[in-house]
Amino acid sequence: MKLRRDDVIVGVDTHKDEHVAVLLDGLGGRLAELFIPATIAGFDTLLSFCREHVGAEGTIVAFGVEGTGSYGIGLARFLRRHGLTVHEVHRPPRKGERRMSGKSDTIDAEHAARQVLSGRRHPVPKAAAGAVEALRLIKVARDTAVKARTSAMITLKATLVTAVDELRAELEPLSDHKLITVCAALEPGGELDDPEAAMRHVLRSLARRWLELHEEIKTHSRHLKVQTKAAAPRLVDAVGVGLDIAAEMLVTAGDNSDRVRSESAFAKLCGASPIPAGSGKTNGRHRLNRGGNRQANAALYRAVIVRMRWHQPTIDYVARRTAEGLSKREIIRCLKRYLAREIYRLLPPPSVTREASAGPLPRAA
Incomplete structure (x- = not known):
């Protein structure tokens, strides 16, 4: 990159509630730092602050933003909407470089800016504003429901091992789906301070949880099927x-x-x-x-x-x-x-x- 001293490169260390930005000029000199809230108002403040430090013939060259898929996603979207170039930069290594320079939010932000200034090719952040982003969100819900359903089945079978011999002999030979159906229909048959009644209550609760998650997964799967076929037949x-x-x-x-x-x-x-x-x-x-x-x-x-x-x-x-x-x-x-x-x-x-x-x-x- 052929840069002028009037140009500005910005590095941003992102967090959940607050972002830290460090501004460098086109020759690598440090201009300023700014702490902003992770809100639209904070993003506006950052953009105005950057424009104030651009020289008469300079430009805002690019932003190097950490975590553009998590805490930095809102800032990345805001900057793209304003026609600015955004690079996804990697966090500095835990050893070596950090051992010499230390660790702070401003140090990390400056590190992000210097990665952009170095001219190395950096990943372009995901746009996260179309059909694939909607697909990702549905997939997150489905995947977590699948994990929870599996956990419920494992917990049910592990709990059944400690049941009284008669109940265990009745339920263990059943297939998974039949086991869930039978357990969901169990009645405690007494106060929960009795171990056998508590066992039946827990088995029914876990089975009904499995059934609820199963229905949820089917709903997510239908949406996933329709949207995936539409996006990439x-x-x-x-x-x-x-x-x-x-x-x-x-x-x-x-x-x-x-x-x-x-x-x-x-x-x-x-x-x-x-x-x-x-x-x-x-x-x-x-x-x-x-x-x-x-x-x-x-x-x-x-x-x-x-x-x-x-x-x-x-x-x-x-x-x-x-x-x-x-x-x-x-x-x-x-x-x-x-x-x-x-x-x-x-x-x-x-x-x-x-x-x-x-x-x-x-x-x-």
């Missing part, structure tokens, strides 16, 4: 890519899917890209990528397992690579990389149109 039709996997891939890419520059960048985002690990006389070696979105990585794994069982080209590929001496784990890693490439090409175009800037930013008086 080609992706849903891919072999081994069901609605749940398609939804996870859409959420990973975001509404502004063009923020992912290439299929290799998408593979890295999903943790499916091999990492070079060669040095000296050891060249060409790669290691497993343990980064990226682990939920997306798990979704790729599930799709690959389905293809290894039912997709003939994948079955042939597995046979060929096995004959070459690769292990099953190594073959799955290769298949996840190939599947990430295929899914990237099936992603729908961006569903959110970025708002154009209304005009040049006002200069400081």
